[in-house]
Amino acid sequence: MTAAVSGQPATFTLKVDGVLSAGSYALRAVATDNLGLATTSASISLEVKRPLPLVVAFSPPPSGTVFAAPSSIPLSVAATDPNGGTITKVEFYVGTTLLGTAAAPASGSSSVFSFTPTTAFGAGSYLFTARAYDSFGWVTTSAPIAITVLATLPYGSDFEAAQGYVVG
Numbered sequence: 001m002t003a004a005v006s007g008q009p010a011t012f013t014l015k016v017d018g019v020l021s022a023g024s025y026a027l028r029a030v031a032t033d034n035l036g037l038a039t040t041s042a043s044i045s046l047e048v049k050r051p052l053p054l055v056v057a058f059s060p061p062p063s064g065t066v067f068a069a070p071s072s073i074p075l076s077v078a079a080t081d082p083n084g085g086t087i088t089k090v091e092f093y094v095g096t097t098l099l100g101t102a103a104a105p106a107s108g109s110s111s112v113f114s115f116t117p118t119t120a121f122g123a124g125s126y127l128f129t130a131r132a133y134d135s136f137g138w139v140t141t142s143a144p145i146a147i148t149v150l151a152t153l154p155y156g157s158d159f160e161a162a163q164g165y166v167v168g
Contacts, residue, residue: 022050052082054140056090056132059112063145068153070120075099077130077142080111085134087111093129123151 012029026043059076067073079087090113092099102113113130126149130142 020048022048024048051136051138054087054132054134054138055080055082056130056140056142058128058130058142058145061145061147063147065145066148066150066153067121069123069149069151071149072116072118072120073126073128073147073149074114074116075128075130076106076112076114077132078111079113079130079132081134081136081138083134083136083138085136085138087113088133088135089113090115090133091131092117093131094126121147121149123149125149 014027025046025048027046028043029041030038031041032038056077056079059078061073061075075092077090077092079090081087087105088103090102092101092115094117099117100115102115104113106112106114113132126147127144128147129144131139132142133139
């Protein structure tokens, strides 16, 4: 950065456009007067750390759950920011289609974000993900969960909630 200033004292602001890679940096300033005499400031240290990814994990339903068609599938994720920020919203997707957004945690929780699509899902296999955003602008996408919706659920002794069958 080079600037011409007449009079004293002078104040400068350093603005970094783009992203600094993680690492240690030493910053110093060089002031040159109208006679060409230069003075260099003492260095200051700057440490740039790579942030930890946000933690985004589905709570119920677990991957592999089977619902009866037509079914409105309630989705919940636990989302936290290990960098000290705040989760500002969580988006819920089926494939690449945005289903909806939870802008605040569920009542009584500081980290559980929930959303229930208004349209019921027909028979088929669906892959859901959640994308969390924090107050620093970081974004993390959850691991996907696979949900199956069957036209009819199997009946008999293996029709147990513990086996992942849910009547929608």
